[in-house]
Amino acid sequence: MIFRCLSMNVQFEEEFIETREQYEKLQKEGLLLFGQVPMVEIDGMVLTQTRAILSYLAAKYDSYGKDLKETVRINMYADGTLDLMMMIALAAFKPPEEKEENLTLIVKKAKTRYFPVFEKILNDRGEDFLVGNKFSWADIQLLEVILMVEELDASVLADFPLLKAFEARISNIPTIRKFLQPGSPRKLEAAPR
Secondary structure (H helix, E strand, C coil): CCCCCCCCCCCCCCCCCCCHHHHHHHHHCCCCCCCCCCEEEECCEEEECHHHHHHHHHHHCCCCCCCHHHHHHHHHHHHHHHHHHHHHHHHCCCCHHHHHHHHHHHHHHHHHHHHHHHHHHHHHHCCCCCECCECCHHHHHHHHHHHHHHHHCCCCCCCCHHHHHHHHHHHCCHHHHHHHCCCCCCCCCCCCC
16 A cells, blocks of 8 residues: 555565465464454554554554544545445456456446545645645545556546546655655655645
8 A cells, every 4th residue: 555654754664475374474473363464563563454554654643634523534535445445456356257347347436436526525625635735644545546446447537637636746746756666665755744
């Protein structure tokens, strides 16, 4: 996930599980609470579950809103993007004969259900970011889901000019631009606050 420390002045090391043995070792050590990844080790804790990890990082590194009203809006927007991301992730496990049809349906849902909502939010707010005119983890999540859907259909934002501008603006934040470069070492400096 793109959020991995983009809004923070944090060095981190990303490791991928490449073998069944690596996965089984983590399970045997009791590090995978529900037997699945992602997993993050931070502040003497082992965190699992994407939402918990992202919430912790957002709160720790000031990407979570200035008050409860901003926080709940950030949560709503991030959850909406996570719904769409999960559809894309689960499509990988569909039988080949169902996969293409499923991906087409995902693009359709992005165009008719999810992206119109975010286009309206950007229009109604009239700001550069989704909440409080300040960079938050909801912005990262939205950028990530846009990029994921664009991998399925490069023209998906054709009817969403504010989302297209949002994508360009967020993608050009120096740390995000660096992260998105092919071969990026994914060790980043702070993004704007």
